[in-house]
Amino acid sequence: MNHQLYDFGMIGLGVMGRNFLLNVADDGFAALGTDINEESVRALNAEGEGMNVKGVHTQKEFVELLSKPRKIMLLVPAGKIVDTVIEGLLPLLDNGDIIIDGGNSHFDDTNRRYEYLKTKNIRFLGTGVSGGAEGARRGPSIMPGGDRSAWEVVQPILETVAAKVNGEPCVTYIGESSSGHYVKMVHNGIEYGLMQLIAEAYDILRRVGKMNNDEMSALFSQWNQGRLNSYLIEITASILKMRDDKMDGHLLDVILDKAKQKGTGKWTSQTAMDLGVPVPTIDSAVTMRGISAFKEFRQDMSALFDVVHPEAPAIKGEGLAAAVEESLYFSFVICYAQGMHLLAEASAELKYDLDLEGVARIWRGGCIIRAALLEKIRQAFGGHPELKNMISADEFRDELYRSRDAITEVLHLANERGIPTMCMSSALQYFDAFRSERLPLNMVQAQRDYFGSHTYERIDQKGVFHTQWD
């Protein structure tokens, strides 16, 4: 009996996998999926009726129906499940077949799997995919790293399904081993930072400007027409105006203020610490999710401490809105700068040989952190492949400096009223720390030498010194 063979296979037909596979089928490739969950297989077959897509219930049938070399993407929950799926596949595969892990796997796991699968003659691509359900369905940003020959095989498919900006696909070969998952992790770290910065801007507009949700929605929509144009600003405008379907009022007002996390933001902070690269805006975003989780303690504390300056007047009008917009833009630039700086250092340290212009290019569309600003970031790195921290780039230097006054004023208004702005404050602090020729860390060095004979260097003589302080 003649079976149709399928071009591309997907294991894991949840939010991402089902949508990605339908996207593959839309683009003219024969697409095959399977999932441990029979309902998900049925859902794919129902949604894909009339398209060249099919869901099957067993891995054996799945593998048999794929054309060789098999191109199999996994979009299953990150962690042990990925290893389990790979182990289940191995006896069924042939030399040279390709496994693409499209989930948010930790880069250490990806390194291990890459090396392991080499010993099994299976080509492996650790691949970041971003864009959520809508991106997966209509065109995500895709960050593949690992076996270059595997990339060359899947390139036509991934380039077709990826988002396009000015006709350019938002996918490129990132580099060896775990580089694709590393870049996706940093993407998510930036995502955490931008989301928290927006949350802080919303809090300031609400509590300093006493703006209501509909007014803020209109303001975010207006900002989305300007230099803050981005996916996250766009969805914030929509979120703010959404009415609740269970009671009168806005949905946002009844959402519990405890943010969950799956780990990619925390991993970004952890690797940044390991490499000695400061990413305080990302760290602060992770910390704020942590603080948000202590809801009961926060309730107790808010009963214990009085509201700070309840008499502080509302500051209405365009002045506040313009200053918050400028603060947010400043903080966005700093947040991207921290992520890009981490990538630049990781590229050297972990031997990824990253093309940072290419990374900025494929983040311009499809992904959660897509923004007009990324075109400017692409240009900054394009002309200067040696650039590590874009705050010094011509594209940003002057405007960052000019925005200092606005963000200082906004943070003053927030501090006066006790409004937490950990992320926005960290952005200003980062900028001021990096533009300080002399920091007070001479004091830290003296203290270290005082109590632990850790030695210090001098500004006027070469060498390493120790003083008998007392």
Ligand SMILES: NC(=O)C1=CN([C@@H]2O[C@H](COP(=O)(O)OP(=O)(O)OC[C@H]3O[C@@H](n4cnc5c(N)ncnc54)[C@H](OP(=O)(O)O)[C@@H]3O)[C@@H](O)[C@H]2O)C=CC1
């Ligand atoms: N959701 C998002 O916006 C994004 C998610 N990601 C990443 O993509 C990956 C998938 O996420 P998402 O689609 O949201 O997750 P979902 O939980 O929606 O889908 C995962 C699917 O995999 C199935 N599955 C679990 N174990 C197995 C197995 N052993 N064999 C076959 N199928 C299995 C699940 O079945 P069951 O339901 O029965 O458990 C489920 O249908 C994750 O790594 C996630 O971090 C990346 C970018 C964006």
Ligand SMILES: O=C(CO)[C@H](O)[C@H](O)COP(=O)(O)O
């Ligand atoms: O990868 C993604 C988008 O690019 C996920 O949506 C993101 O990982 C969500 O993370 P968290 O649950 O930690 O907020």
